[in-house]
Amino acid sequence: MTDEGFESDDVVTLEQGAGGKGMRDLVSGILTAGFPDDSLDIGREAMDDGAVVPIGDRNVVFTTDSHVIHPPFFPGGDIGRLAVSGTVNDLAVMGATDVRALSSAVVIEAGYAESDLERIADSMAKTCREADTAIVTGDTKVMGHGDLDGIVVNTTGVGVADHVVGDDGLSPDDVLVSTGEVGRHGVALLAEREGIEFGTTVESDVRPINGVVDRALSVAGADITAMKDPTRMGLAGAASEMATKGGVGIELRQDRIPVPSDVKGASEMLGLNPLQIANEGIALLGVKPTAAADVIEALRSHPDGQDAAAIGKAIDDEHGRVLLDTGLGTRYLREPATEPAPRIC
Amino acid sequence: MSDREPVPGGPTGGVRDASGDTNALEFRDPEKADALAQRAEELVADIDADEISIMHVCGSHEQSIAKFGLRSMLPDGLDLRMGPGCPVCVTDMPEVDEAVALANAGVTIATYGDMLHVPGTSLSLSEARAAGADVRVVYSAAEAVDIAEETDDDVVFFATGFETTAAPTAAIVRNDPPENFSVLSAHKYVPPAMEVVAAMPETDVDGFLAAGNAATITGWGLFEELVEETDTPITVGGFEPLDILAGLVVLLRDIRDGEETVRNAYPRCVTERGNEPAQKQLWDVFTTESGEWRGIAHIPDANLVLQDEYAHVDAREQFEIDTASLAAGGSSLVDDCICGDIMAGRADPTDCEMFGEECTPEDPVGACMVSSEGTCKIWHEYGGRPDL
Numbered sequence A: 001m002t003d004e005g006f007e008s009d010d011v012v013t014l015e016q017g018a019g020g021k022g023m024r025d026l027v028s029g030i031l032t033a034g035f036p037d038d039s040l041d042i043g044r045e046a047m048d049d050g051a052v053v054p055i056g057d058r059n060v061v062f063t064t065d066s067h068v069i070h071p072p073f074f075p076g077g078d079i080g081r082l083a084v085s086g087t088v089n090d091l092a093v094m095g096a097t098d099v100r101a102l103s104s105a106v107v108i109e110a111g112y113a114e115s116d117l118e119r120i121a122d123s124m125a126k127t128c129r130e131a132d133t134a135i136v137t138g139d140t141k142v143m144g145h146g147d148l149d150g151i152v153v154n155t156t157g158v159g160v161a162d163h164v165v166g167d168d169g170l171s172p173d174d175v176l177v178s179t180g181e182v183g184r185h186g187v188a189l190l191a192e193r194e195g196i197e198f199g200t201t202v203e204s205d206v207r208p209i210n211g212v213v214d215r216a217l218s219v220a221g222a223d224i225t226a227m228k229d230p231t232r233m234g235l236a237g238a239a240s241e242m243a244t245k246g247g248v249g250i251e252l253r254q255d256r257i258p259v260p261s262d263v264k265g266a267s268e269m270l271g272l273n274p275l276q277i278a279n280e281g282i283a284l285l286g287v288k289p290t291a292a293a294d295v296i297e298a299l300r301s302h303p304d305g306q307d308a309a310a311i312g313k314a315i316d317d318e319h320g321r322v323l324l325d326t327g328l329g330t331r332y333l334r335e336p337a338t339e340p341a342p343r344i345c
Numbered sequence B: 001m002s003d004r005e006p007v008p009g010g011p012t013g014g015v016r017d018a019s020g021d022t023n024a025l026e027f028r029d030p031e032k033a034d035a036l037a038q039r040a041e042e043l044v045a046d047i048d049a050d051e052i053s054i055m056h057v058c059g060s061h062e063q064s065i066a067k068f069g070l071r072s073m074l075p076d077g078l079d080l081r082m083g084p085g086c087p088v089c090v091t092d093m094p095e096v097d098e099a100v101a102l103a104n105a106g107v108t109i110a111t112y113g114d115m116l117h118v119p120g121t122s123l124s125l126s127e128a129r130a131a132g133a134d135v136r137v138v139y140s141a142a143e144a145v146d147i148a149e150e151t152d153d154d155v156v157f158f159a160t161g162f163e164t165t166a167a168p169t170a171a172i173v174r175n176d177p178p179e180n181f182s183v184l185s186a187h188k189y190v191p192p193a194m195e196v197v198a199a200m201p202e203t204d205v206d207g208f209l210a211a212g213n214a215a216t217i218t219g220w221g222l223f224e225e226l227v228e229e230t231d232t233p234i235t236v237g238g239f240e241p242l243d244i245l246a247g248l249v250v251l252l253r254d255i256r257d258g259e260e261t262v263r264n265a266y267p268r269c270v271t272e273r274g275n276e277p278a279q280k281q282l283w284d285v286f287t288t289e290s291g292e293w294r295g296i297a298h299i300p301d302a303n304l305v306l307q308d309e310y311a312h313v314d315a316r317e318q319f320e321i322d323t324a325s326l327a328a329g330g331s332s333l334v335d336d337c338i339c340g341d342i343m344a345g346r347a348d349p350t351d352c353e354m355f356g357e358e359c360t361p362e363d364p365v366g367a368c369m370v371s372s373e374g375t376c377k378i379w380h381e382y383g384g385r386p387d388l
Helices: A021-031 A080-094 A114-130 A184-194 A208-222 A234-246 A262-272 A289-300 B030-046 B061-067 B093-104 B113-117 B123-130 B141-149 B163-174 B192-197 B210-219 B220-230 B241-257 B276-285 B308-315 B332-338 B337-342 B375-382
Strands: A052-056 A057-068 A096-108 A134-141 A151-161 A175-178 A224-228 A250-253 A284-287 A309-315 A321-327 A330-332 B052-056 B078-082 B108-111 B135-137 B155-161 B179-188 B206-210 B236-237 B262-264 B286-293 B298-306
Touching: A021 A234, A021 B276, A057 A080, A080 A096, A080 A114, A080 A151, A080 A208, A096 A114, A096 A208, A114 A151, A114 A309, A151 B061, A184 A262, A208 A224, A208 A284, A224 A234, A224 B332, A234 A250, A234 A284, A234 A309, A234 A321, A250 B375, A284 A289, A289 A309, A309 B276, B030 B241, B030 B262, B052 B061, B061 B078, B061 B206, B061 B375, B078 B241, B093 B108, B093 B123, B093 B155, B093 B179, B108 B141, B113 B123, B113 B135, B113 B155, B123 B206, B141 B155, B141 B163, B141 B179, B155 B163, B163 B179, B163 B210, B163 B276, B179 B206, B179 B298, B179 B308, B192 B220, B192 B298, B206 B210, B206 B241, B210 B220, B210 B236, B210 B276, B220 B262, B236 B241, B241 B262, B276 B286
Parallel strands: A096 A134, A250 A321, B052 B078, B052 B206, B108 B135, B108 B155, B155 B179, B206 B236, B236 B262
Antiparallel strands: A052 A057, A057 A151, A096 A151, A175 A284, A175 A309, A224 A284, A250 A309, A321 A330, B286 B298
16 A cells, blocks of 8 residues: 555546645646746745735735636536635635625536526626625636536635734734634535535535634734635644644634534534534634723624634644644544545535 | 453433433433542553553554544553454455456455455455445445345455454354355454453453453353363443443452453443344354454454355355465565554554554555554544643
8 A cells, every 4th residue: 555555546536626735745746846936925835725815015925726626506506706715815814805806717518507607707797796706817718528527716815914914923822713713614515515414504604704814904003924725624724734834733622613503413414523524614813812891892793703702722832733622522633535525626 | 250240430320411401312421420530540540550551452442542642541550452343444455366366257245345455465355346346336245145035147255344243244154145145254353352451461360341342242241162271251332432441440459359250331232141032043053163363362252254064155165266376566664564463562653653644544554544443543533642
């Protein structure tokens, strides 16, 4: 298995697309290994949610994201809403809540229903209005039937940040704040795919979060020390990355983490950990302890931040690792090695 | 015969969390857990020993202990470790080789998912499948029979697990499966292994927490003989956090009092006599044979093999299984794997230099990193003894 792996080392595997260590190795080892140096403070090498390109005296944040989710329509959202939210949110968690422009590149399989395309486009338009931004340029390609599974949507975004917030800025004692409930997107998708019904339908949390994040930045500014949107690898993945990059440990309290009861129930049935599955409508913030109460109050003043909660803190111990106080004892919370299922965003 | 009174402060019924959330799960109440941990600490203090070693023998126990971080609640001086409680992990390489050889010979192999990635001498079933063999993952013995019913080709169910899966295998064998169906049994029987491990000087077990799931079939009465032979108290425990903590308290009380006896800390599921029809079925179909448990020891009467009467369903009788071609040629790292020592309770995963480095769930070297019941896989996910 190690010498002659059951998956060849020579081809790209699904696991390498899942956003964890496998993907980071693929990107830095092959994809970007020979790219010219970008000489940016927060550029490619930082592997943050976006790059910061100083233009004049402004910090322009630049990011891109391709979306391949299956199925394209799911409880609580669709690929169009996801494509706009995904890029807006990557900008927002860099501090660029003022999203100036988006591009949209769409690759469609021949035979795709125009009515579905229309639904997706309508959804993108609606989501842009929620995020107070616009799609200003784009590209459309069609591939042969069978050359692609349905539709791929790529969006790129440009935003401006007053305070650039990286994912590496945590210091010991910083409070970890979640802007909302955890676990909805991944469970909604998996339940839909597996055809499992739980009495109630779990809906994805997919939504643009630049508005709610802006509330926090306006009251706390530089007291927000780190941000990340806990997408594919879930809260555990985002927290692990923030701990590693910040050179701190993180201690989370399970009883403080807002997990909706339908997500809890569905996770038990599916054998999932809600802390390790995808979210598309929340951010994880590191906040100076003196500003934590104000930040939570500000977040809760926004409709998308009503479940905001302090869920843990950074510690000067166990550097690079995340601990979970289960309410009984304490254990490690690991970044999932692979996401529970591919094509979730 | 000792008393079987319920544990004071132990799990008795449902609890709601502070928010009144109706989804709150029973048997995870932090206050009760703290009280039990406190009781354990007092008992450990009462016992005049540098270290008390309690061994459990079930991957599901380890899952719960690690997932809820229970070790961090336990007092210093109480060492709670897993013994030979992962049937996949103790399956010996030659047993995997038999399945691989059959698969390579063109037989359809149906088995539980964990078995796919367990290393054989040179190949795992997953590697055989990648090379073209027909290897299917099933979730039950019945599903393997379904596969056989849909084809004329030979289908062999590579059967693994303790009593909890051996009983359903026995039911299938007795139920006139199709002629093209047979069973390659790697089923294991835990009590003899507990006896061997208890006798190992380096493990030095003061008490066993026995697996409540297997005991639902065997009954707790089964362990009385084992207690007599090992002079080691045994408590049968369930799998929720409060079940485990309550089981430990009961066991510590017996260790303190020098009571070598069996107790049942899982009375809502386990009875003295267990599931007698299932036992009858099990022993009608299977008998025990001595054999190697991977890396641990040669264990007398702990492998479950089919009785002669069922030779027509026994893959070892139905096929000439030639494993000679599967000569060593696998990973050289396997030689450094300390899975056996971990399964015997002689070492922790963190004692292994490959743990989390060369050996991960994505690219496992040993079976303990393959199975969800394996100590290494569990510790890799949740950590073991936190050093806080």
